[in-house]
Amino acid sequence: MSGLTVQNRDIVIPGEVLAEGMDFLPGENTYRESDKIYSKVLGLANVSGRVVKITPLSGPYVPKVGDKIIAKVIDITMSGWRVDTHTAYSAMLNVRDASSRFIKKEEDLSKILAIGDFIVVTIINVTSQNLIDVTMKEPGLHKIEGGRIIEINSQKVPRVIGKQGSMISLIKTKTNCEITIGQNGLVWMKGTPEGEMQAEQAIRLVEKKSHLEGLTDKVEAFLGGK
Amino acid sequence: MVYKKRFDGRKDDELRPMEAKVGVIPNAAGSASFKIGKTWAIAAVYGPKDLFPRFLQDPKKGLLRCHYSMMPFSGSGERIRPGSNRRAQEIAMVMTKALEPVVDLSAFPNAVVEVYVELPQTDAGTRCAAISAASMALAQAGIPMKDMISSVAVGKVDNKIVADLSYMEEQVHEFNPESKDATVSDIPMAVVNNTKEITLLQMDGEISKEDLLSALRLGQKALDQVYQLQKKALKESFVKE
Secondary structure (H helix, E strand, O other): OOEEOOOOOOEEOOOOEEEEOOOOEEOOOEEEEOOEEEEOOOEEEEEEOOEEEEEEOOOOOOOOOOOEEEEEEEEEOOOEEEEEOOOOOEEEEEHHHOOOOOOOOOOOHHHHOOOOOEEEEEEEEEOOOOOEEEEOOOOOOOEOOOOEEEEOOHHHHHHHHOHHHHHHHHHHHHHOOEEEEOOOOEEEEEOOHHHHHHHHHHHHHHHHOOOOOOHHHHHHHHOOOO | OOOOOOOOOOOOOOOOOEEEEEOOOOOOOEEEEEEEOOEEEEEEEEEEEEOOOHHHOOOOOOEEEEEEEEOOOOOOOOOOOOOOOHHHHHHHHHHHHHHOOOEOOOOOOOEEEEEEEEEEEOOOOHHHHHHHHHHHHHHHOOOOEOOOEEEEEEEEEOOEEEEOOOHHHHOHHHHOHHHOOOOEEEEEEEEEOOOOOEEEEOOEOOOOHHHHHHHHHHHHHHHHHHHHHHHHHHHHOOOOO
């Protein structure tokens, strides 16, 4: 017997057989043992051509170069800041990556970023041991002032952003909030208190129903139609 | 040769009624509740997170650390002193060893994934319920796993080879006046679902080789029921509407 044993978008659990025979190739979060392909995580089966992969529905954030994340300053060192990335690994923000202006050697770094500040940064380097370097020099990266930060499942971030940002721009216009989503699952929003509340509820709705299709319509209905 | 009918009227290969649910603790990365008869285990998974003390850190892969705890009035007898004790530490160790073969933490060097299991109510088979619950909680937390682990106890009560012993059966000489000198063997086992590899096998009491083998065969069949329930619970946790 050979062929797929699951349908596209089926929910599968670790160890479930996805395909039998050599007609299919194991993609992300799957593995092959003898002639069967098994799932490695809890998620949605995704068949594209001959490749079977799993889109995880939960799980820890794995840092990747180029990801925009929201981080918290936890320590100040000689050469920069140590930031908490909301994973098992903290990251380093070097002085020269912190600002486009020149920072003098004797300057007090806590005047620029104090312990406890939240910042929007991008990851510029990740080693095999998950040592992370971040930068704040690119456009759109800044220190966070005001608003609120909520925590969502990092695997649901793509759904909250939506195709070409459709979901997030919908929430932004409906609630009049400024929203920044970090790939690590931290979301910052700033607007009126009511708007922030509504935006949070909308994001929670997306998080809860992320495995369903037609989500943008559901969220639009939740936020009060056209 | 007098333990004819099981105390609760089950067939020899019948398990106590089971119930499983995932996502019972919203603050945890993953969580699960697993009930079998009166035994009830709640597992919560946290992490991966920074590992302390630092000498435990492994730069090649993450560490899996289990914690097992029975609540003060969970048993049928006296109050159990809360917190860790020698027995809890040993069970936590065998749980870790039972789960480790399927959990892949190579992506999380120097980190730890913590599994906490609480038992609000116990009636034999707690380590098995704990492992079954922990396996579901790890899956729900999205930790990469090769497979699921299912666990159940088998054994021999007097002359009968049975699955999923209750506390009364473990103490049959106390509860069945005609089995005063009976021997009881209680064999908790845990198995990787696809390969049927055994990751936990312990025994209390004594048993002959033939009986042990037939008990293990009985266990493999019983474990399939546990696995089907775990699978159903994990899939049902996603709302359809």
